Amino acid sequence: MEFGEKLQELRKSRGLTQEELAVALYVSRTAVSKWESGRGYPSIDSLKEISKYFSVTIDDLLSGEKLISIAEKENKSNIRNICDLMFGMTDLFSFLLIVLPLYPWTVDGYVYSVNLFSYTETTILNRTVYWALFLALVLIGAVKISLTQLRAGKDQKTVTLVSMVMSVVLVIYLALAGETYAVTLAFLLLLIKGILLFRQCKAEH
DSSP, X not given: OOHHHHHHHHHHHTTOOHHHHHHHHTSOHHHHHHHHTTSOOOOHHHHHHHHHHHTOOHHHHSOHHHHHHHHHHHHHHHHHHHHHHHHHHHHHGGGHHHHSOOEEEEETTEEEEEOTXXXXXXXXXXXXXXXXXXXHHHHHHHHHHHHHHHTOHHHHHHHHHHHHHHXXXXXXXXXXXXXXXXXXXXXXXXXXXXXXXXXXXXXHO
């Protein structure tokens, strides 16, 4: 007997509706319906709740092979979410390109370092582009973290692509403008995002 059939049998033996079982398990009715129809399986935590609620073992509900499969899938999902959160946080760190003294300021033949607020020894165009790219990356980082919390998988890929493209453009622009310190930090942030994407792809395959 498949898991969905077992769950349905257990639910009916208690005289419960899908809605009532969903409330007891702290999940949505849609989730219960999905499990019973065989269109999906609960998480490990939900399996523990089902096992406890109906006083049966998890082995009674699922075969060992299927349980391992669910655990592996959940582990991959957790790794993906962690990488997505760290990716978003890395973009938030683009704020450092604004506040850290990474830009040259020459006074009486001496070169000092200032942050972007005080940086005037470049063209207005350059400063405008810097501000636009830095703030855009910070915003993208916030969006990335929000989407990760909402588990919006499809939108995540689009945001990730936009973030990577913008980071590459930023590194190239800073390099062409001769911003040595700023381009070093921007490149390090891009490298971190590349490592996170590699880790994520490796976990999914």
